[in-house]
Amino acid sequence: MKASTFLTGLIAGSVTAAVTVLFSTPQTGSEIRSSVKSASTDMKHKLNDVKGKFTELKNSITHMTKEAKEMVPEAVQDIKGSIEQWQRSTESNKQRLEKKIQAIQSSLEELEQTISNQQKKA
Structure with a gap:
């Protein structure tokens, strides 16, 4: 899943949730604004956390790929060496x-020939 698709879905879900809360809450306008502001700040922090993750x-995948590119040829050489040593x-x-x-x-x-010769004699 692409990060942009995930973030778009997350934002769309957040907006939908905010609108639903606005229409279903028994709070006053100033309380709602305060709530929305708090929720948007919270969402910004969460989005920043998701981006960081x-x-x-x-970075982890890049590092692991780099290590694999370095280690796989070594492992192949070791295995080839072990096979050659076993063959020797x-x-x-x-x-x-x-x-x-x-x-x-x-x-x-020889046994077949002996049996064949004995059968010919018999």
């Missing part, structure tokens, strides 16, 4: 497993 939020540390196990798999495949081929 929006400014703080904007598991390379010997990978080679050992590949040799065992080849040995098992050779044994299976």
Whole structure:
């Protein structure tokens, strides 16, 4: 939501509330003027507070975005380094497993050939 849309809605709501109070109050004119003046002063303070909060939020988001732009590449590099280190540390196990798999495949081929030869003899 844009800040200008929010502020426009807030102002419109305030004006509507003020008009409703003017028509439904049993106060005298001077009392109403005093009330309206007090309410408008209060609304100005509240609007200034809202503006301040929006400014703080904007600054916070800007700061967080800047930090993220700096930290994300570092994190990616760290993750890449960790993956490369893991790959190097598991390379010997990978080679050992590949040799065992080849040995098992050779044994299976020999076994199949032996079974095939025995079936031909029988």
